[in-house]
Amino acid sequence: MGLRMIHTEKLTRTFTAKKGKTVEAVKGIDIDVAEGELVAFLGPNGAGKSTTLRMLTTLLPPTSGSASVAGRSIVTDPAGVRSRIGYVGQGSSAGHQFRVHDEMMAQGRYYGMSSAAAATRMKELVTTLDLGGLELRRVSTLSGGQRRRLDVAMGLMHSPELLFLDEPSTGMDPQNRANLWEHIARLRSEHNTTIVLTTHYLEEADAQAERVLVIDHGEIIADDTAPALKARLAGDLISVAVAPGAVDSAVRLMADTGDEIATRPAGPEVVVSGRFDGGTRALPPLLRRLDQEGIEVLEADVRVPTLDDVFLSLTGRSLREGENNEDAPVVEGRAA
Numbered sequence: 569m570g571l572r573m574i575h576t577e578k579l580t581r582t583f584t585a586k587k588g589k590t591v592e593a594v595k596g597i598d599i600d601v602a603e604g605e606l607v608a609f610l611g612p613n614g615a616g617k618s619t620t621l622r623m624l625t626t627l628l629p630p631t632s633g634s635a636s637v638a639g640r641s642i643v644t645d646p647a648g649v650r651s652r653i654g655y656v657g658q659g660s661s662a663g664h665q666f667r668v669h670d671e672m673m674a675q676g677r678y679y680g681m682s683s684a685a686a687a688t689r690m691k692e693l694v695t696t697l698d699l700g701g702l703e704l705r706r707v708s709t710l711s712g713g714q715r716r717r718l719d720v721a722m723g724l725m726h727s728p729e730l731l732f733l734d735e736p737s738t739g740m741d742p743q744n745r746a747n748l749w750e751h752i753a754r755l756r757s758e759h760n761t762t763i764v765l766t767t768h769y770l771e772e773a774d775a776q777a778e779r780v781l782v783i784d785h786g787e788i789i790a791d792d793t794a795p796a797l798k799a800r801l802a803g804d805l806i807s808v809a810v811a812p813g814a815v816d817s818a819v820r821l822m823a824d825t826g827d828e829i830a831t832r833p834a835g836p837e838v839v840v841s842g843r844f845d846g847g848t849r850a851l852p853p854l855l856r857r858l859d860q861e862g863i864e865v866l867e868a869d870v871r872v873p874t875l876d877d878v879f880l881s882l883t884g885r886s887l888r889e890g891e892n893n894e895d896a897p898v899v900e901g902r903a904a
C-alpha cells in the first residue's frame with residue numbers, strides 16, 4: 569500500500585429536512601484510499617455517495633468526524649485540499665454562455681497555471697476527451713455528452729493528484745464512456761492519479777474499479793475488489809420460473825441442495841432462485857427433480873454472481889430496484 573490519499577474517521581453528515589426531520593445521510597464512515605488506487609462508491613440513489621464526495625472535496629462540512637485528503641484536513645485546511653484535487657460534480661460546472669476554450673483556460677488560470685501551460689493542457693484534454701472542433705462553441709450549444717466531457721476536462725486542467733468524479737458517465741453513449749475510461753486509464757498509468765468515483769452502473773464498477781465500496785443508508789457495507797466481493801457468494805445463481813401455485817413446493821425442493829432461496833414475481837409467474845455449487849452442472853438434475861415432483865418449469869437460467877447479487881445478499885434488495893429510464897445510458901444527439 570502506497571501513501572494514504574484519503575483517510576476518514578467517523579465521517580458523518582446529517583441534514584435537517586422538511587418538518588425538522590433529521591436525515592442521517594452519512595453515518596460515521598471510515599475510509600482509506602492509497603495513492604494510485606481507483607475506487608468506486610457503489611450504491612442506490614440516496615445512499616450517501618454524493619454527500620460523502622462533497623465532504624471529501626470540501627464542498628460540504630461534515631457534521632462530525634474528520635478526514636485528510638491529499639495530506640490536508642478537510643476541516644482545518646479546505647483550501648489546501650482544493651488545490652490538490654479535481655472534482656467533477658453531477659451538475660455542469662461550465663458557464664452556459666461562455667465558449668469551451670475560454671472556460672478551460674479560465675479554469676487553468678484559476679489554478680495558477682500560466683497561459684502557455686493551460687493552452688498545452690487544454691489541447692491534450694481536447695484530444696483525449698474528443699472535444700476537437702468544439703473549442704469556439706458556447707457551452708449552451710453542446711449536447712449532454714459533450715458537456716459532460718467538458719466537465720471532466722475542466723476537472724483535469726490542473727493535473728490533480730486525486731480526482732473525484734460524481735457519476736462521470738451518466739448521459740454518455742457507450743463510445744464516449746469507453747473513451748472516458750481510456751482517458752482515466754492513461755491518467756493512472758502516466759500520472760499515478762488516484763481516482764474516486766461514484767456510480768450506480770453496476771457493470772462499470774465491476775469492470776473498471778479496482779476496489780468497490782458498497783454504500784447503503786449512509787454506511788459502508790462492503791469494501792473489496794469486485795472479484796473478491798463476488799467470490800464471497802458461494803455458488804452460481806439458478807432461477808426457475810413457475811406458476812404461483814407451485815412456488816411453495818419449488819422453494820422446498822430447491823432448498824434441499826441450494827442456499828439463499830428467494831422468490832420474486834415476474835408477470836403472471838414467480839421466479840424462484842438460489843445459489844448452487846457448479847450452477848451449470850446443478851441445473852439438469854434440479855430440473856429433473858422439479859419435473860418428478862410435477863412442478864412445471866416455464867423458464868430456467870444460470871448466472872455467475874454480479875455485484876448486484878452481492879448487494880442483494882448484503883441488503884436483501886436489488887440495486888436495480890427503483891432504477892428508471894433516466895438512469896439508463898442515453899445516446900447523445902448528433903452535434904450540428
Ligand SMILES: Nc1ncnc2c1ncn2[C@@H]1O[C@H](COP(=O)(O)OP(=O)(O)OP(=O)(O)O)[C@@H](O)[C@H]1O
Nearest residue numbers: 583584585591593612613614615616617618619620
Ligand atoms: N441538502 C440536503 N438536505 C436534506 N437532505 C439531503 C440533502 N442532501 C442530501 N440529502 C439526503 O441525504 C441522503 C443521501 O443523499 P446523497 O445525495 O448523498 O445520495 P447518493 O447516494 O449520492 O444518491 P444519488 O445517486 O441519487 O446521487 C438522501 O436521503 C438525501 O435525500
